[in-house]
Amino acid sequence: MHILITGGAGFIGSNLSKALINKAHQITLLDTISPQIHKDGIHSFLVKQLPKEVKLVVGDVCKREDWLKVLPTVDVIVHLAAETGTGQSMYQIEHYSAVNIGGTSLMLDLLTNTTHSVKKVIVASSRAIYGEGTYTNEAGNLVYPAQRNEQDMLKGVFDPIDQDTGKPLQMKLTDETSKIHPTSVYGITKQVQEQLVLTVCGALGIDAIAYRYQNVYGPGQSLTNPYTGILSIFSNLLLNNQAVNIFEDGLESRDFVYIDDVVNATVLGIEHPQPINEAFNIGTGTPTTVMEVAQTLQTLYGTNSPISVTGNFRIGDIRHNAADIRKATEILGYTPKTDFKTGVAAFASWVQEQKPEKSDAFEQSLATMAEKGLLK
Numbered sequence: 001m002h003i004l005i006t007g008g009a010g011f012i013g014s015n016l017s018k019a020l021i022n023k024a025h026q027i028t029l030l031d032t033i034s035p036q037i038h039k040d041g042i043h044s045f046l047v048k049q050l051p052k053e054v055k056l057v058v059g060d061v062c063k064r065e066d067w068l069k070v071l072p073t074v075d076v077i078v079h080l081a082a083e084t085g086t087g088q089s090m091y092q093i094e095h096y097s098a099v100n101i102g103g104t105s106l107m108l109d110l111l112t113n114t115t116h117s118v119k120k121v122i123v124a125s126s127r128a129i130y131g132e133g134t135y136t137n138e139a140g141n142l143v144y145p146a147q148r149n150e151q152d153m154l155k156g157v158f159d160p161i162d163q164d165t166g167k168p169l170q171m172k173l174t175d176e177t178s179k180i181h182p183t184s185v186y187g188i189t190k191q192v193q194e195q196l197v198l199t200v201c202g203a204l205g206i207d208a209i210a211y212r213y214q215n216v217y218g219p220g221q222s223l224t225n226p227y228t229g230i231l232s233i234f235s236n237l238l239l240n241n242q243a244v245n246i247f248e249d250g251l252e253s254r255d256f257v258y259i260d261d262v263v264n265a266t267v268l269g270i271e272h273p274q275p276i277n278e279a280f281n282i283g284t285g286t287p288t289t290v291m292e293v294a295q296t297l298q299t300l301y302g303t304n305s306p307i308s309v310t311g312n313f314r315i316g317d318i319r320h321n322a323a324d325i326r327k328a329t330e331i332l333g334y335t336p337k338t339d340f341k342t343g344v345a346a347f348a349s350w351v352q353e354q355k356p357e358k359s360d361a362f363e364q365s366l367a368t369m370a371e372k373g374l375l376k
């Protein structure tokens with residue numbers, strides 16, 4: 001198949017490209033080579049390590065003429081191009097909407113109004129669309145908590161609480177039927193992207209899949225983007241003997257899913273023989289706390305950089321998340337194969353090979369967030 005991957009020079013796209021080339025697919029990438037991800041432009045490590053069989057078109061998903069350069073002979077589109085920082089999305093609202101929603105709308109407009117051979121579209125959605133995800137209350141009923149209250153968090157109460165009783169709620173794995181109510185602009189754009197793709201492709205008779213990826217990590221993730229990827233951010237700090245200051249109380253958790261499992265899930269969708277037109281969670285089903293992440297990396301790097309919790313918090317962040325992945329297992333045959341301990345060791349050894357330079361980009365991003373009133 002001829003597969004177009006937008007944002008294909010990024011973390012997920014570059015790893016996906018390698019897997020698809022190994023399966024003898026023809027691959028074209030459409031990517032702006034955004035400087036926030038690719039510090040050295042087309043000389044960045046992500047671009048340099050792309051297989052030579054891959055055709056890279058430097059272009060923008062928001063530009064009609066760039067789409068028209070790549071669209072005509074494509075069978076499958078994997079639409080990954082996006083702005084991806086939750087915190088940054090809270091003050092670059094127009095830009096995030098323009099790239100994520102605008103780029104997707106333009107793609108669908110072209111699929112509707114031009115001649116092409118596209119039979120399937122896969123769009124990268126996110127767990128961010130679930131906001132705080134699924135909990136149960138004392139009576140055992142399902143609850144989908146609203147965005148956490150700033151006043152509670154200023155008092156150090158970070159876990160979502162039952163608004164009726166004031167008692168703590170119990171986290172559950174979030175399945176695809178969970179309420180969709182994102183707490184960030186990024187999450188809203190991901191919700192709209194997936195709904196646009198499933199709705200328009202459904203109407204056009206093009207198969208569509210939305211992947212609600214959890215926190216993807218592994219070799220190849222940007223080591224320079226200060227807005228995404230806590231494993232990268234912590235690694236930069238630890239390897240340069242800088243202190244790691246953890247938000248909230250360090251017990252916030254995420255479902256960290258290794259890049260190879262995400263690539264495998266995406267390939268399963270691309271090659272699935274029957275039409276699907278559905279959304280799937282892609283994660284591991286296991287939460288890991290942010291403190292555990294920092295401490296594991298500290299041990300792997302053998303550094304004495306101090307780790308402390310600050311009680312600070314970012315507006316738009318969620319407390320916990322872990323996915324119920326049974327739907328992807330049942331329909332796509334997806335099973336994650338790399339546990340966090342194994343994956344983080346592979347990631348840490350890759351980071352050490354990259355020798356990341358000391359940078360104040362993370363501190364600058366926090367200063368910007370604080371200036372906008374988004375870091376408390």
Ligand SMILES: NC(=O)c1ccc[n+]([C@@H]2O[C@H](COP(=O)([O-])OP(=O)(O)OC[C@H]3O[C@@H](n4cnc5c(N)ncnc54)[C@H](O)[C@@H]3O)[C@@H](O)[C@H]2O)c1
Pocket residue numbers: 006007008009010011012013030031032033034035037038059060061062079080081082083084099103124125126127212213214215216217222
């Ligand atoms: N990595 C994760 O943890 C994660 C989790 C959930 C969802 N996702 C989604 O998966 C997708 C890929 O994520 P990633 O981690 O590979 O991100 P990434 O930042 O590494 O890659 C994104 C790529 O898109 C490109 N890009 C940005 N704007 C563009 C534009 N206007 N036109 C063309 N290309 C553009 C960038 O240059 C970059 O190469 C994104 O849509 C993201 O929202 C990622």
